[in-house]
Amino acid sequence: MEQALEILRKTFGYDDFRHNQADIIQTLLAGNDALALMPTGGGKSLCYQIPAICRPGTGIIISPLIALMQDQVDALKQLGISCAFINSTLDRESQREIERALANDELDLLYIAPERLLNEYTLSLLERCQIALFAIDEAHCVSQWGHDFRPEYQRLSLLHQRFSHVPRIALTATADETTRNEIISQLDLHQASTFISSFDRENLCYQIVEGHKGRDQLWQFLEKEHPHDAGIVYCLSRKKVEQVAEWLSGKGRVALPYHAGLSDSLRQQHQKRFLREEEVIIVATIAFGMGIDKPDVRFVAHLSLPKSIEAYYQETGRAGRDGLPANTWMNYGLQDVISLRQMMQSSEAADTYKRVSMQKLEAMLGLCESAVCRRQTVLAYFGETLTEACGNCDNCLSPPELWDASEAAQKALSCVYRSGQRFGVNYLINILRGKLDERIQAHGHDLLSTFGIGADDSMQHWRTLYRQLIALGYLEVDPEGYGALRLTEKCRPLLRGETGLKLRRQRMADKSTGRRKRRQTAEILDEDQPLFSDLRSLRKEFADAQGVPPYVIFHDTTLAAIAQHRPGDTAALLDIPGIGQHKLEHYGERVIEVVRDHIMSA
Ligand code: ADP
Numbered sequence: 001m002e003q004a005l006e007i008l009r010k011t012f013g014y015d016d017f018r019h020n021q022a023d024i025i026q027t028l029l030a031g032n033d034a035l036a037l038m039p040t041g042g043g044k045s046l047c048y049q050i051p052a053i054c055r056p057g058t059g060i061i062i063s064p065l066i067a068l069m070q071d072q073v074d075a076l077k078q079l080g081i082s083c084a085f086i087n088s089t090l091d092r093e094s095q096r097e098i099e100r101a102l103a104n105d106e107l108d109l110l111y112i113a114p115e116r117l118l119n120e121y122t123l124s125l126l127e128r129c130q131i132a133l134f135a136i137d138e139a140h141c142v143s144q145w146g147h148d149f150r151p152e153y154q155r156l157s158l159l160h161q162r163f164s165h166v167p168r169i170a171l172t173a174t175a176d177e178t179t180r181n182e183i184i185s186q187l188d189l190h191q192a193s194t195f196i197s198s199f200d201r202e203n204l205c206y207q208i209v210e211g212h213k214g215r216d217q218l219w220q221f222l223e224k225e226h227p228h229d230a231g232i233v234y235c236l237s238r239k240k241v242e243q244v245a246e247w248l249s250g251k252g253r254v255a256l257p258y259h260a261g262l263s264d265s266l267r268q269q270h271q272k273r274f275l276r277e278e279e280v281i282i283v284a285t286i287a288f289g290m291g292i293d294k295p296d297v298r299f300v301a302h303l304s305l306p307k308s309i310e311a312y313y314q315e316t317g318r319a320g321r322d323g324l325p326a327n328t329w330m331n332y333g334l335q336d337v338i339s340l341r342q343m344m345q346s347s348e349a350a351d352t353y354k355r356v357s358m359q360k361l362e363a364m365l366g367l368c369e370s371a372v373c374r375r376q377t378v379l380a381y382f383g384e385t386l387t388e389a390c391g392n393c394d395n396c397l398s399p400p401e402l403w404d405a406s407e408a409a410q411k412a413l414s415c416v417y418r419s420g421q422r423f424g425v426n427y428l429i430n431i432l433r434g435k436l437d438e439r440i441q442a443h444g445h446d447l448l449s450t451f452g453i454g455a456d457d458s459m460q461h462w463r464t465l466y467r468q469l470i471a472l473g474y475l476e477v478d479p480e481g482y483g484a485l486r487l488t489e490k491c492r493p494l495l496r497g498e499t500g501l502k503l504r505r506q507r508m509a510d511k512s513t514g515r516r517k518r519r520q521t522a523e524i525l526d527e528d529q530p531l532f533s534d535l536r537s538l539r540k541e542f543a544d545a546q547g548v549p550p551y552v553i554f555h556d557t558t559l560a561a562i563a564q565h566r567p568g569d570t571a572a573l574l575d576i577p578g579i580g581q582h583k584l585e586h587y588g589e590r591v592i593e594v595v596r597d598h599i600m601s602a
């Protein structure tokens with residue numbers, strides 16, 4: 001372990017292990033198998049990189065994310081680690097060269113796509129080499145039920161049969177127990193020690209806002225919190241992706257669309273710009289994100305409702321991998337709730353699947369309408385208990401007001417009942433507000449006892465209430481009836497006055513969230529900002545010269561620490577997190593020059 005700690009400090013430039021890193025590394029060094037569950041940004045890579053360097057031979061990393069391998073290898077080379085990758089993007093000659101290096105035991109790490117690993121040629125090549133360990137990254141890909149299923153992953157248990165003496169580690173950021181058990185059985189990891197870290201992403205601030213005009217609300221959020229940051233905006237459809245990207249561009253932001261309808265080359269180009277330039281916003285369908293390793297995504301915004309808390313957690317989780325504060329923001333409204341409910345109810349899928357999807361949606365809607373700490377709700381969903389409210393979500397920062405909605409709900413529900421459970425929200429609200437139009441008269445609904453009983457409240461008030469009643473399962477949407485609402489069993493006690501109903505009051509769109517109580521990492525102070533910007537420019541210069549993304553050179557956390565501590569010479573730079581020997585030698589002098597210039601001119 002001493003050697004491992006030394007590598008952590010000298011090569012990676014970090015002081016201490018975090019989460020379960022030390023225990024996991026020790027397990028592998030002892031030659032045993034491990035299963036590591038850690039949230040995104042938790043630091044999974046070090047868990048196999050360090051033991052691969054310590055142990056004799058090459059560490060083989062199996063990953064389905066081919067697009068990522070180049071960046072991973074570039075980043076390791078920046079640290080002076082000898083590594084390579086093998087996937088379908090390589091030409092014959094480069095592949096031969098890598099095989100030669102492998103056979104000569106020149107590589108500490110080799111990244112390889114599963115289909116490449118599994119062909120007989122590669123397997124027998126590996127049998128002739130010394131292997132330090134196998135790391136199976138994104139191990140949840142073995143699960144047939146997940147959306148990242150890769151059939152080749154199910155064949156990886158053969159590693160255990162053919163290389164029984166080589167320790168294996170499987171890693172994933174997927175939290176649920178079913179997936180975990182599937183990984184263990186499919187990969188034959190029954191003997192492995194399991195390490196589960198907390199899934200709390202402390203540096204993420206969660207915010208869920210309701211109401212229409214989602215775009216305008218998004219703009220306010222961006223102006224206020226992220227005028228110059230890179231981030232992701234998720235939309236449900238391709239069309240909306242295009243519209244929102246164009247609209248943001250019109251407002252002066254660099255916003256690029258990403259969805260399955262674009263050509264491969266355009267998609268790649270947009271992804272590359274997102275990774276290599278600063279301040280780029282990607283507007284995407286949820287197809288975008290898996291395998292995006294960009295550490296300094298400062299916000300993830302949703303203009304549509306994810307279908308489950310898992311999806312919400314995963315998608316928001318793409319923000320703030322570097323551990324610096326990041327925001328997650330979501331807007332949803334009545335229409336989202338109606339369409340999602342309708343989509344699920346009319347789906348052709350098998351009953352069990354449908355039931356499970358419905359339950360997942362219920363939980364997601366519950367999270368939206370909830371008035372308690374968002375983080376507590378999300379973690380509880382994954383079976384984790386957070387004893388105190390987090391102080392870093394909208395509900396904690398400005399607790400929503402609750403109002404007694406019992407009577408209003410009774411009016412809204414009986415209006416549905418009396419008009420025959422055949423109408424959609426707008427029509428129902430017209431009855432409640434006593435609007436005498438032709439359609440209402442034709443149906444004789446102006447004679448209903450509920451006609452006009454809600455005239456004192458606004459259209460918006462009733463829309464919010466209906467949304468909440470649908471979200472909370474008091475009303476269901478008729479799959480064939482053009483959005484017609486029907487009562488569910490849950491209504492009875494409420495209609496009979498046996499129970500009451502308290503709901504969160506609609507927040508005004510522009511009401512800002514309060515001051516953050518808990519900040520995990522220091523923000524960059526105003527006075528350090530100029531130096532930080534200059535360091536960023538220097539970083540860009542280094543990156544462009546080598547054709548790699550800026551974060552491969554230094555993370556923002558590293559630049560922020562330099563701007564704050566202002567090291568006076570290269571030796572002092574070694575105390576900055578993320579600077580090890582190799583980076584010191586390559587960039588130290590130039591960095592210190594920039595710092596000195598600032599101190600002189602101050
Ligand atoms: P994951 O794969 O779990 O999403 P990574 O391995 O990419 O996470 O690590 C996330 C970030 O945390 C990286 O920038 C990494 O360098 C950093 N990191 C990992 N371990 C440590 C540590 N012990 N101390 C400081 N930073 C760390």
Ligand code: ZN
Nearest residue numbers: 373390393396
């Ligand atoms: Zn909270």
